[in-house]
Amino acid sequence: xxxxxxxxxxxxxxxxxxxxxxxxxxxxxxxxxxxxxxxxxxxxxxxxxxxxxxxxxxxxxxxxxxxxxxxxxxxxxxxxxxxxxxxxxxxxxxxxxxxxxxxxxxxxxxxxxxxxxxxxxxxxxxxxxxxxxxxxxxxxxxxxxxxxxxxxxxxxxxxxxxxxxxxxxxxxxxxxxxxxxxxxxxxxxxxxxxxxxxxxxxxxxxxxxxxxxxxxxxxxxxxxxxxxxxxxxxxxxxxxxxxxxxxxxxxxxxxxxxxxxxxxxxxxxxxxxxxxxxxxxxxxxxxxxxxxxxxxxxxxxxxxxxxxxxxxxxxxxxxxxxxxxxxxxxxxxxxxxxxxxxxxxxxxxxxxxxxxxxxxxxxxxxxxxxxxxxxxxxxxxxxxxxxxxxxxxxxxxxxxxxxxxxxxxxxxxx
Amino acid sequence: xxxxxxxxxxxxxxxxxxxxxxxxxxxxxxxxxxxxxxxxxxxxxxxxxxxxxxxxxxxxxxxxxxxxxxxxxxxxxxxxxxxxxxxxxxxxxxxxxxxxxxxxxxxxxxxxxxxxxxxxxxxxxxxxxxxxxxxxxxxxxxxxxxxxxxxxxxxxxxxxxxxxxxxxxxxxxxxxxxxxxxxxxxxxxxxxxxxxxxxxxxxxxxxxxxxxxxxxxxxxxxxxxxxxxxxxxxxxxxxxxxxxxxxxxxxxxxxxxxxxxxxxxxxxxxxxxxxxxxxxxxxxxxxxxxxxxxxxxxxxxxxxxxxxxxxxxxxxxxxxxxxxxxxxxxxxxxxxxxxxxxxxxxxxxxxxxxxxxxxxxxxxxxxxxxxxxxxxxxxxxxxxxxxxxxxxxxxxxxxxxxxxxxxxxxxxxxxxxxxxxxxxxxxxxxxxxxxxxxxxxxxxxxxxxxxxxxxxxxxxxxxxxxxxxxx
Numbered sequence: 001x002x003x004x005x006x007x008x009x010x011x012x013x014x015x016x017x018x019x020x021x022x023x024x025x026x027x028x029x030x031x032x033x034x035x036x037x038x039x040x041x042x043x044x045x046x047x048x049x050x051x052x053x054x055x056x057x058x059x060x061x062x063x064x065x066x067x068x069x070x071x072x073x074x075x076x077x078x079x080x081x082x083x084x085x086x087x088x089x090x091x092x093x094x095x096x097x098x099x100x101x102x103x104x105x106x107x108x109x110x111x112x113x114x115x116x117x118x119x120x121x122x123x124x125x126x127x128x129x130x131x132x133x134x135x136x137x138x139x140x141x142x143x144x145x146x147x148x149x150x151x152x153x154x155x156x157x158x159x160x161x162x163x164x165x166x167x168x169x170x171x172x173x174x175x176x177x178x179x180x181x182x183x184x185x186x187x188x189x190x191x192x193x194x195x196x197x198x199x200x201x202x203x204x205x206x207x208x209x210x211x212x213x214x215x216x217x218x219x220x221x222x223x224x225x226x227x228x229x230x231x232x233x234x235x236x237x238x239x240x241x242x243x244x245x246x247x248x249x250x251x252x253x254x255x256x257x258x259x260x261x262x263x264x265x266x267x268x269x270x271x272x273x274x275x276x277x278x279x280x281x282x283x284x285x286x287x288x289x290x291x292x293x294x295x296x297x298x299x300x301x302x303x304x305x306x307x308x309x310x311x312x313x314x315x316x317x318x319x320x321x322x323x324x325x326x327x328x329x330x331x332x333x334x335x336x337x338x339x340x341x342x343x344x345x346x347x348x349x350x351x352x353x354x355x356x357x358x359x360x361x362x363x364x365x366x367x368x369x370x371x372x373x374x375x376x377x378x379x380x381x382x383x384x385x386x387x388x389x390x391x392x393x394x395x396x397x398x399x400x401x402x403x404x405x406x407x408x409x410x411x412x413x414x
Numbered sequence: 415x416x417x418x419x420x421x422x423x424x425x426x427x428x429x430x431x432x433x434x435x436x437x438x439x440x441x442x443x444x445x446x447x448x449x450x451x452x453x454x455x456x457x458x459x460x461x462x463x464x465x466x467x468x469x470x471x472x473x474x475x476x477x478x479x480x481x482x483x484x485x486x487x488x489x490x491x492x493x494x495x496x497x498x499x500x501x502x503x504x505x506x507x508x509x510x511x512x513x514x515x516x517x518x519x520x521x522x523x524x525x526x527x528x529x530x531x532x533x534x535x536x537x538x539x540x541x542x543x544x545x546x547x548x549x550x551x552x553x554x555x556x557x558x559x560x561x562x563x564x565x566x567x568x569x570x571x572x573x574x575x576x577x578x579x580x581x582x583x584x585x586x587x588x589x590x591x592x593x594x595x596x597x598x599x600x601x602x603x604x605x606x607x608x609x610x611x612x613x614x615x616x617x618x619x620x621x622x623x624x625x626x627x628x629x630x631x632x633x634x635x636x637x638x639x640x641x642x643x644x645x646x647x648x649x650x651x652x653x654x655x656x657x658x659x660x661x662x663x664x665x666x667x668x669x670x671x672x673x674x675x676x677x678x679x680x681x682x683x684x685x686x687x688x689x690x691x692x693x694x695x696x697x698x699x700x701x702x703x704x705x706x707x708x709x710x711x712x713x714x715x716x717x718x719x720x721x722x723x724x725x726x727x728x729x730x731x732x733x734x735x736x737x738x739x740x741x742x743x744x745x746x747x748x749x750x751x752x753x754x755x756x757x758x759x760x761x762x763x764x765x766x767x768x769x770x771x772x773x774x775x776x777x778x779x780x781x782x783x784x785x786x787x788x789x790x791x792x793x794x795x796x797x798x799x800x801x802x803x804x805x806x807x808x809x810x811x812x813x814x815x816x817x818x819x820x821x822x823x824x825x826x827x828x829x830x831x832x833x834x835x836x837x838x839x840x841x842x843x844x845x846x847x848x849x850x851x852x853x854x855x856x857x858x859x860x861x862x863x864x865x866x867x868x869x870x871x872x873x874x875x876x877x878x879x880x881x882x883x884x885x
Contacts, residue, residue: 081527135750142748191785198737206748217749219682219741264526275660279684286582286672287679291751 008407009249012394018247023387030380033373040370050368052111053358057350058375059108060208061232062382063101064225064346068233069094070163071197071226074190077166080183082402083261086254087237089396092170093389094236095163100385102156104378108208109149117214118143124358132214143211155204162193170397177399201226212357216295220280227273232346234266235339240390242332249396253406256330263329266339270323274316298356307352315345347375434722436531436870438714443868446715450864451617453710453856462709467853473846480839481556489559491836498819498831503557505811506841508666509694510550510848511592512687512807515659516695517543518599521606522655525648531723533866534715538706538856539699540603545851546698547596549844554588556840584668591665595658602651608634609644609865663691670814676757677818680745686738693731693777694807696724700800702852704793706861715862722790728803729784735810736778753823761817765830769813776806 041051073091076084084091108115117124118136128136136143166189173182202222210221241262244250284292300308319342328334351371397403441449484491494501517540524532558564565571568589570579579586612634615627634640667687670678700721707716746758762770780802783789790796821828855861 138750139748195733199740202741215750217745219680219738219745220685221681222741223682223685261528271657275664276685279664280681282668283671283679283681283683287674289674289679291749 008398008403009252012249012396012398014244014250014390014395015247016391018244019387019391022243023384023391026380026383026387028380030377030384033377033380037370037373037377040373044368047370048111049114049358050370051374052107052114053354054351054368054370054374055107055111055378056115056208057354057371058347058378059101059104060205060354061343061347061350061375062097062104062378063204064229065232065236065382066095066097066101066163067159067197067201068229068231069236070159070166071194071201072230072233072237073163073166074194074197077186077190078194080402081261082405083258083265085397085400085402085406086250086258087241087262088170089393090237090240090390091233092163092167093386093393094233095159096167096389097382097385098156098160098163100381102153102160104381105152105156109152112145112148116143116148116211118211119145128214136214139211143207148207151203151207155200158196158200162189162196165189166193171393174394174398183401198222198226201229209353212354213295215291218280218284218292218295220276224273224276224280227269227276228346228349230269231266231273232343234262234269235342235346238262238266238339239336242336244395245332249394253396255406258406259330259332259335260326263323263335266342267320267323267329270316270319270342274320299352304352304356307348311345311349311352314341315349347372350375434718436717436719437534437867438717441714441871443871446867446871447613447617447864449711450715450860450862450867451614454614454858454860455617455619455623459857460709463853463857467850470846470850470853473843474850476839477843477847480836480843483836484556484559484840485561489557491834493831493833493837495829495831497822497827497829498816500815500819501831502833502837502841503553504669505808505815506844507550507553508811508815509808510546510553510844511666512663512691512694512811513698513804514543514546514550514595514599514695515663515688515691516699517541517546518595518602518655518659519692519695520699521602522652523659525652526656529723530870531719533870534712534717534862535699535703535720535724536866537603537606537859537863538703538861539695540599540606541855541859541861542698542702542852543599543695544596544603545848545855546695547592547599548851549848551592551596552844553840584665584672587665588669591658591662595662598651598655598658602648602655605644605647605651606863606866607859608632609636610860610863612636613864614860659692660688663688670818675818675822676751676753677761677814680742682738682741686735689731689734689738690807690810693728693735694804696728696731697800697803697807700724700728700796701804704797704800706856708793710856710861712862715867718791718793721793721796725784725790725796725799728799729781732777732781732784732803739774739778757818757821760821761813764817764821766813766817766820769809770817773806773809773813776802777810778806781806 037051037055041047044050069091072084073088073095076088076091113119113122114124116122117128117132118139119125125133125136141147166186169182169186169189172179173186202225205222205225209225210217241250241254242259245254281296284296287293298304319338322328322334322338355371492501492503494503517536520532520539521536524536554568555561555564558567566573566577568579568586570581570586579589608631611627611631615624615631618624618627664684664687667683671680671683673679703716704721707713743758746754749755761767781799783795784799789799816831820830
């Protein structure tokens with residue numbers, strides 16, 4: 001039968017020269033900003049403190065990118081959407097960065113007494129009043145130095161175990177499609193994985209971010225990060241796939257239909273993030289209780305409110321309005337800058353979440369260049385390692401029951 | 415070079431084909447139309463249907479009596495007290511409105527997500543949504559005790575007295591959220607019905623049925639232009655309905671969460687209420703569809719694939735609900751706030767603690783059986799699970815409303831709550847109303863979308879793989 005179907009390209013690896021270009025740039029960015037950060041931390045006034053909080057915000061951004069990739073990968077195995085076939089390998093490479101991120105945790109572990117208020121005798125402990133001391137003592141069972149440090153490798157081991165198994169099976173499946181009931185075992189692992197991810201990620205965020213405030217708590221906070229991680233991960237995937245689509249094999253396989261679908265999912269995450277953030281704000285604002293409202297008061301006082309306005313405008317309103325357009329979602333020249341901008345806004349958001357915890361008499365809220373440098377440094381290494389992983393394997397899955405549908409002319413499956 | 419992988423496999427070995435098909439094989443356009451239409455255009459009404467309607471109508475009369483007495487005496491006939499000023503009325507309102515979420519989720523969100531399996535269940539699920547929202551709407555209306563005055567208590571009507579509702583209260587947002595939801599769901603449902611109403615018009619034998627279906631079909635002739643307009647309208651309505659699925663139960667959750675009552679005031683309420691709503695909505699779809707597909711011989715259209723997928727959605731949303739419970743408990747401890755901590759202890763181990771553990775059993779423990787493929791493959795077990803989940807979701811609302819209110823900050827203001835027979839009569843009455851409306855629906859309208867199921871048949875697909883998948 002004569003069909004208009006395309007053929008799966010023989011070579012499923014992305015051309016090395018294309019990836020090399022970005023990989024070396026990423027390494028340069030990572031290295032350069034690391035040097036700057038070290039100099040900044042050592043020689044500028046309060047440099048070490050600024051470095052630590054900047055580093056923490058940047059760290060959570062990029063560990064969130066890996067977590068988001070892992071979660072989306074699991075969701076894709078469970079829901080079997082065709083959008084996932086295009087980005088599956090990208091997600092796998094993003095989720096493969098946990099060993100790197102564990103190493104990059106070391107500066108936080110070293111500087112933790114400068115960051116967290118719940119370490120008795122630390123600088124930030126001294127800044128708290130006696131009520132806060134009572135609450136922190138109550139939480140000591142969870143928030144103490146030893147247990148905190150033990151939890152870090154446990155989180156990373158769990159995330160690594162899930163992501164590496166999914167990734168290994170994905171490759172094995174292409175080599176030996178009939179060897180096992182792949183669909184079923186991938187579904188099973190992803191089903192359990194998504195539950196484990198939600199719980200461990202929430203606890204990690206409580207440990208690393210929520211506990212920066214001695215008193216504050218919010219039950220929705222984990223889900224806000226979940227949505228933020230999805231947003232970051234989708235942005236990274238869209239950028240990667242669109243850059244890869246300049247050349248084979250992605251050029252053949254990326255159809256407008258899937259681009260549109262992935263764009264819609266990004267749009268959904270923009271809304272989800274805004275929805276969860278707004279819910280938290282509305283509930284805390286209307287109850288107006290000191291334990292909770294202080295968190296927002298710190299973040300909306302003085303000039304900080306402008307940052308809040310910036311986030312409402314650029315993390316929600318502008319991407320929302322732009323992504324409504326079907327035409328723009330299919331436009332690589334538009335989507336790449338937009339996704340890069342979303343990652344930047346995520347960085348600003350994390351700065352807004354982290355930095356106001358450190359308001360004190362000697363540390364005025366001033367912007368420090370390290371808040372840009374730290375995410376760039378960590379991001380440089382993350383992207384370097386991510387591209388190295390992408391290069392090592394085909395960027396497309398060869399065997400998947402739905403792969404043939406991607407080769408159909410678009411009108412046939414619309 | 416040939417495509418790799420799939421084509422050289424015999425169909426039985428392709429992994430996706432292990433899933434049951436969306437539509438049972440062997441149907442033609444004519445057989446689909448005939449099969450679904452027959453339940454409506456038949457002259458013989460099944461005896462079981464008549465019996466069911468009579469029973470349901472009897473229960474509606476209980477509802478009428480409960481309402482009549484309520485309007486005569488006032489809300490004092492209910493079990494509400496100080497401090498539990500919100501009792502069954504709000505519990506039932508939230509329960510019903512939650513059930514009303516599945517329809518629009520299935521029709522709108524699954525449409526946008528290109529999930530073709532939604533097709534055989536969306537019509538009935540949307541009808542269920544409308545009836546559930548009607549049941550829900552009764553409670554805010556009658557809880558005023560004087561519903562003829564409720565229009566200016568609930569709606570902002572400019573009267574010379576200058577009485578306005580409190581616009582900063584989520585309760586007034588509720589009025590708008592629920593009425594918008596009902597309106598859009600109704601439009602969505604009706605729009606989807608138009609091509610089928612035309613089919614009924616064309617096949618009806620009697621003048622009267624021809625006229626009724628003809629008027630409702632609004633002159634549908636099935637021309638290419640009609641279809642193009644129809645597709646656009648349907649997609650737009652789906653886009654409009656999607657945020658509504660989230661907004662309605664979010665606003666309902668704000669009814670509680672914007673207060674300062676421990677157990678109500680917690681930030682996770684919006685997403686976890688929405689997940690709970692979808693959870694109970696899918697449970698109710700299963701409760702209705704499993705018996706109906708057996709009774710009306712619709713197993714070819716509402717296949718095991720539908721039941722399995724709905725079971726999976728229930729498992730997923732149930733886990734989100736479990737996450738919500740867990741975060742509430744964890745943060746109660748983490749906050750170090752003695753009221754938060756006490757509320758949780760009182761909920762789990764206080765005088766009404768058994769409700770909490772029943773809730774955990776019904777909503778969290780037992781539904782974990784849905785992980786098992788064998789369980790998801792058994793209609794009988796799934797039906798039982800759907801009843802368990804519906805019970806669990808009712809208990810959840812009861813636990814949230816009553817245990818949070820009966821002991822708040824000051825021990826001197828503590829109290830208890832006991833529902834009266836009128837509370838139960840009202841609740842059971844709405845169940846009867848719901849059942850009666852649903853039975854009437856399946857008698858006079860096609861319970862499954864005829865034209866959309868026809869579009870699912872292999873004959874209507876260009877794509878050869880899709881064809882094989884369906885067979």
